[in-house]
Amino acid sequence: DSGVTQTPKHLITATGQRVTLRCSPRSGDLSVYWYQQSLDQGLQFLIQYYNGEERAKGNILERFSAQQFPDLHSELNLSSLELGDSALYFCASSGGRTGTFGYTFGSGTRLTVV
Amino acid sequence: GQNIDQPTEMTATEGAIVQINCTYQTSGFNGLFWYQQHAGEAPTFLSYNVLDGLEEKGRFSSFLSRSKGYSYLLLKELQMKDSASYLCAVRGEGNKLVFGAGTILRVKS
Numbered sequence: 602d603s604g605v606t607q608t609p610k611h612l613i614t615a616t617g618q619r620v621t622l623r624c625s626p627r628s629g630d631l632s633v634y635w636y637q638q639s640l641d642q643g644l645q646f647l648i649q650y651y652n653g654e655e656r657a658k659g660n661i662l663e664r665f666s667a668q669q670f671p672d673l674h675s676e677l678n679l680s681s682l683e684l685g686d687s688a689l690y691f692c693a694s695s696g697g698r699t700g701t702f703g704y705t706f707g708s709g710t711r712l713t714v715v
Numbered sequence: 716g717q718n719i720d721q722p723t724e725m726t727a728t729e730g731a732i733v734q735i736n737c738t739y740q741t742s743g744f745n746g747l748f749w750y751q752q753h754a755g756e757a758p759t760f761l762s763y764n765v766l767d768g769l770e771e772k773g774r775f776s777s778f779l780s781r782s783k784g785y786s787y788l789l790l791k792e793l794q795m796k797d798s799a800s801y802l803c804a805v806r807g808e809g810n811k812l813v814f815g816a817g818t819i820l821r822v823k824s
Contacts, residue, residue, distance in 0.1 A: 709757055
């Protein structure tokens, strides 16, 4: 257990629908990052939050949005889903008092759009 | 922008040594990371370099040359369980990690 919790683990939904992915960062970590990993691609950075505020944006589609709440958990909202949105979505956290420099990843949410 | 290159696939024999190279061009540099990722699982942290030189950690070592924009991950005494994707990632501006596409390592007996 990495300490980063993502729910749900699996999600199957139809095109045009909307889903919400949830992430609880490791205790003490203030930063949350969202990444998308498609079958034949590497980890694509979507968005970063730090202590509730958006810090950086990557290749995130307008149909996607995210937020970080006061308790530091984060949600990634995906709407008007398309087949191409099928992917593994990872959340990672960093910046805690343990002093680690890298990211700690959650186990991911596998989204399948049918 | 940022560009990170690593070989797509490599094959090595159990018990051997393999070196996975990574070259990068980034705006800002605050460290280079190597992660291991088994299929369908989360990436797990392997190593971190911010200064030039070699960092050794058991069977795994990582090297960095900032002037050349180059790093490698060295895996010794390969085991079947080392079959995985190895991701090179550079931390640039804003503490953001940018990942390479990953190198799939296949270990054969």
